[in-house]
Amino acid sequence: MTGIDRVEAAYLSRLLDDATPLFALVRTSLGFALLDRKGARSLQARLKGKTDWGGPDMLSRVLRKANPMRRAAESDLRRICIARTGKSGLAGMLARHLPEGVVWINVGHSNLEAPVFDAVHAISGARAHIMVHDMIPLDFPEFQRPGTVELFERRMRNVSARADLIVYNSAQSQRDAERYFSEWGRVPKDLVAHLGVSLPKANVQDLPPELDLTRPYFVTIGTVEPRKNHALLLDVWEKLAEEPGITPQLFIIGNRGWNNNAVFARLDARPEGITELNGLCDGAMAALVKGARAALFPSLAEGFGLPPCEAVLLGTKVVVNDLSVTREILSNIPIYANAPDMYSWMQLIREIAGKTEAEQKAEGQMDTSHALPTWSEHFNLVLKVS
Secondary structure, eight states: OOHHHHHHHHHHHHHHTSSSOOOEEEEETTEEEEEOHHHHHHHHHHHTTSSOOOOOOHHHHHOTTSOHHHHHHHHHHHHHOSEEEOGGGHHHHHHHHSOTTOEEEEOSSSSOOHHHHHHHHTSTTOEEEEEEOOOHHHHOGGGSOTTHHHHHHHHHHHHHHHOSEEEESSHHHHHHHHHHHHHHTOOOOEEEOOOOOOOOOOOGGGSOTTOOOSSOEEEEESOBSGGGOHHHHHHHHHHHHHSSSOOOEEEEESOBOSSOHHHHHHHHTOOTTEEEEOSOOHHHHHHHHHTSSEEEEOOSOOSSOHHHHHHHHTTOOEEEEOOHHHHHHHTTSSEEEOTTOHHHHHHHHHHHHHSOHHHHHHHOOOOOGGGSOOHHHHHHHHGGGO
């Protein structure tokens, strides 16, 4: 799961445990599906792998352009939903099934279109509570795929004009968003609620058997896209490979993204010491992070940054680019370095790799569990106003 996927999963789990009536609205290729609590729990079981996705139904066979996984998922949504509709029938469907005073909680950056807001607000007393994770597509358009900046701006303008409450994952995200909302003419009511950070469960048995973990290694986690700044780490490892001795390993955990052909070409050349790992399960990823000399995050922009937080909980040393949002969340826990300064990163990595196991143990690990936000704290803030 990506960062936003993890947040959506946390919300689904928390709301399924609540006694309040619950419905889930899911966008599909043909419009929308509406699930009740039973359907939402059934969907969660599939997302967690506890229940297998079913086979394609008759309608999905007609939609041959969709990939098999999407066809299976949408077929199951049609089986477990209480209602479904095309885009034009959304308001009517919601009016028939949802109670007055309903609160629409949208945790991702999808579905933030004017007709959805209007369909919700057509219900008496209904409110729209939206989470904004960052404004990175507007602040850093050079990192985005073609067309995504315009789409993101349209959605954020809808949030500015139509949201009843905005939940920000950080004060940095709040500041960034309100610069735009002020310019656009309306700043909705808001609150800042740091995301919860949960200790990942490491499982070494899930690790690919071909990995050599006897040599010192580092990890970096994130989609391989320009904002994550993998290019800096490739530069560092290129220099380290020129030095005498054994080059430490770098495991790059994450799928390839967009606008990054130069980095992809360098990875395809299989640089010394670097291994790409795609599709690791959570247990394997946590095990790899836990055994690393350090987790490296030279990202150029973040709205929150869950992977560094999870690495901290696993007791792994963390080296990050000096971003204000990281200082907001993690304070003085990580080692900070400036992303443009490749040589400072190389020096830090060289020093960490050169420490013996005894030296690392002698340094000890900080007890940081009390310093990181929890989901309980997050929901105590958010659901109090929902």
